[in-house]
Amino acid sequence: MILTNRVLVVSDDDRWLSETLSGLSAVANRLPNPYQLSFIAAHTAAEAQALIASDGEIQIVLLDKQLQEGEASLPAAQLANQINAYRPELSLYVLLLDEDDRALLEDLASHAVDGYFYRDEVDFHGWFRILMAELAEKSATPFYDRLKQYVSMAKDSWHTPGHSGGDAFKNSPWVADFHEFAGESMLRADLSVSVPMLDSLLHPTGVIAEAQQLAAKAFGARRTYFATNGTSTSNKVIFQTLLSPGDKLLLDRNCHKSVHHGVILSGAWPVYLDSSINTQYGIFGPVPKQRLLAAIEANPDAKVLILTSCTYDGLRYDLPPIIAAAHRQGIKVIVDEAWYGFARFHPAFRPTALEAGADYATQSTHKVLSAFSQASMIHVNDPEFDAHLFRENFNMHASTSPQYNLIASLDVARKQAVMEGYRLLERTLKLAQELRDKINATGAFRVLELADLLPAEVAADGIRLDPTKLTVDITLSGYSADELQHALFERYNIQVEKSTFSTITLLLTIGTTRSKVSRLYDAMLRLSKEKRLPRTVGRMPEIPHFSKLCCLPRDAFYEAGERLPLLDEDGRANPAPLGRICCDQIVPYPPGIPVLVPGQLITDTILAYLLRLQKAQRSIEMHGLAEDGGEFLLRVLTEAERVQLAERGLLRE
Ligand SMILES: Cc1ncc(COP(=O)(O)O)c(C=O)c1O
CATH class of the missing domain: 3.40.50.2300 (Response regulator)
Structure with a gap:
């Protein structure tokens, strides 16, 4: 090059x-x-x-x-x-x-x-x-440089990991191929905290600290922390830092499940804000601005507000007025930017959450920039940031043996974003537009525009669309989402990001090339020429509104509970869970939004929704349900547990 x-x-x-x-x-x-x-x-x-x-x-x-x-x-x-x-x-x-x-x-x-x-x-x-x-x-990469230097000069290791720089694989008749597959450098760089010159992720004072400072400058943060357990863990670390048991938290119900896990771990009292829904395409949008502003106004005692921007489908909030309203009430704002880590490097995507005033932003650098999977960043701009408390919580979740290749990849991803992010994103934007035009020209597939994606109730909320995420309406093609994904993979070796019952989502990143775009277009053109009869697609069953939180999610989760079948012997809704308090988080995937959280009251609408979802889509996964011999079971509080919680004043019914 x-x-x-x-x-x-x-x-x-x-x-x-x-x-x-x-x-x-x-x-x-x-x-x-x-x-x-x-x-x-x-x-x-x-x-x-x-x-x-x-x-x-x-x-x-x-x-x-x-x-x-x-x-x-x-x-x-x-x-x-x-x-x-x-x-x-x-x-x-x-x-x-x-x-x-x-x-x-x-x-x-x-x-x-x-x-x-x-x-x-x-x-x-x-x-x-x-x-x-x-x-x-x-363009410096202090950690990556030091790692390379160490790898080139190290001779014998008497420390972890046990594969000893890959030597354990090399002469094995059974696993030597893994050495070749993983590659010499990657294995030699898989080191342990016993190497002091590589600094410590849990107490950085050397090259990791320098790399984090460079990242903070690049992303416009006061401080940046590298996380090797993804944004899933990053969200939990911030929650545990900011929230004590019983503290109130405002959250978009559409938040990633790690956020809901963070609620359990921190012991916070969540106020769930229902997301807007586009039932035609099965897409969840942001929480309507008025609902958000009203919740901020009505809950001045809330400590934290967390939002996802942009969403998986590329919808992003008009953040500045929302953050300003939260700050007026003294509420800290966390923005989950798992899908938006590149935004700082091209004006078409800005403002970023930090630029809009957020106190914390979590980013899966691995999802949309070139870091390895699991490598994320936590950016902090909170003027009252308590670094000691944060460190204690960070270390509670971090492995004491972090993967050094992941840290190096964060250092390199930041360098790439700074040095050539603008140029690459400019190209990605052009490719996204080209792909849009080409897909639309097939006649059978259509890329949805912002107006198509936006649920009506948020149409005037100033929401914008990240144009590098393409949601394609497939209803006219005659393919179901499952069939289309299968055909793309089996016939053309193409894997898409995700699907709903009537759409597939394509993700363009700085790694997308023109050849890749043309291969996808070619495949879709061929599929569109098959002239299948358009399918009648049903609407996604509407997710029920949040029912009622009867106790802290943490209190319900840590009870043993009892497991009740979702269906009765005739395959109909079992009435037994009705009126009971759920102990687990039940998340149908897709769409990936919790229908029930621990502590929530189970209603007939919720049970009916779960059943309808299962019937509507074959490939649905029901996260959070126990399974016993093919039977799905809901974990709920026993009567005795309920009484005990009530006696301790922990029940709000
Ligand atoms: C909105 C959102 N936040 C957080 C995460 C978790 O990120 P990671 O995979 O880096 O743990 C995801 C993953 O899909 C996500 O969609």
Whole structure:
């Protein structure tokens, strides 16, 4: 791969600009230039903005403070702020005349500026050296570098893991193939905490701390923590840090199950907010804004609000007013950005949760950037962050033997996002549009637009769609979702992200290539030509509203309970669980939203819904139901347990 990086020099002083460009280019040709830096010019603010938008290889902007205010121009401080708002990953250096200039710039745009040069101290050699150092700092991967260094110099290990850098596999007649499959480097880098030069994820003071600081800067956080147990664990860590038993928490019922597990672990009292539902396509949308704002208003004693943005289907909240309303009540906001970790690196996806004011954001770096599975980040901007408490909770959930390849992959994913995220996302956006157009041209498949996806009750809530997540309506193709997924996989080796009864979802990432797009299109075109008769697709059964929480989810979960069959002997709804309190979280998947949580009252509508779902879709999984010889069982509180909880004042009926 050829590396090309550009420095954009912006000035309306043509003579100075041309001298500076040739001076810097001459130094770049003469000196070692490992980043292949070259220099380009913009004469006006408008020209600079256009170049920054179109050229993903620009890494640094050198801005002449003398830039005059004119028709097509902006004062330097304003331009600096705009550049920073558009592409915060760009480095920005400003050329000043004197100290007054500097004071002014620092007042107006200090957060946007990475450094200053003085115009009259013309030192192209020195400037070039500093620009190189800037790139070296941005593109550094302190943990990955140290890991490589250790692997290349380590000889014999007398520590875990037991495969000893892969040696245990090598000469085995049984498992030598695994050595080849996993690869020498990956196995040598599978090390243990016994190697001090690799720092400790549980108490980082060295290269892991440095890598986390670089990530914090890149993602716009005060602090960033690397997690090797995914966003599932990250959500639980934050919950346990912020919530004590009995504390009130507002949450989108559509939240990932890790959030609901966090409710059990923390002992919090949850106030569930029903999500909007698009029953035509079986898609769950955000909680309506009015419902959210009303809940914030009605629960000033809540400690935390957690939302998912964007959702699996790419729907994202208009976060700033919601977060502002929560903050007015002193409620901390966590945003689960499991599907949105790349958003900081292209303006089409922003604002990110942190930019919108969130206190915490959790991101599955592995889902949408190039980290390995399970590698996530927790970003913190909470002004009252208690680092000690957080560390205790983090360490409670973290393995004492974290996988170092995962940590390295987070370091590398951050570097890639900073150095080429904009360029790659620009390409991903184009490919997403191309794929949209091509799929729509088949006539049998149609990519749903925001208006199709949005449930009516949130149509005016300012919700936006992440265009890299494509939800395709398949009803006209004559295929069921199961059949289509099967055909794509069996005939074309293509695996899609997920499906509902009438849609499939395709996920484009920075790793999506044009060839991959054309292979998918080709497959869908062939399938569309089969001219099957369109199927009549039923509507998804409507998820019942939340019934009632009778006790803390934690209290119900930790009781032994008794298990009651969902169906009676004739295959009809068994009335026995009616009116009882559920001990487990029951999540039909898809759609993946809990129908029951521990502590919730079981109603006839809920039982009827569970049965209808099972009949409507063959491939449904019922998470949380016990199974006994093919029979599904619900765990509920026994009468004695219920009485005991009531006697201890823990029941709210
Ligand atoms: C909204 C949401 N949050 C959290 C998670 C869990 O993330 P991870 O797989 O990184 O543990 C998921 C996983 O699908 C998710 O969809």
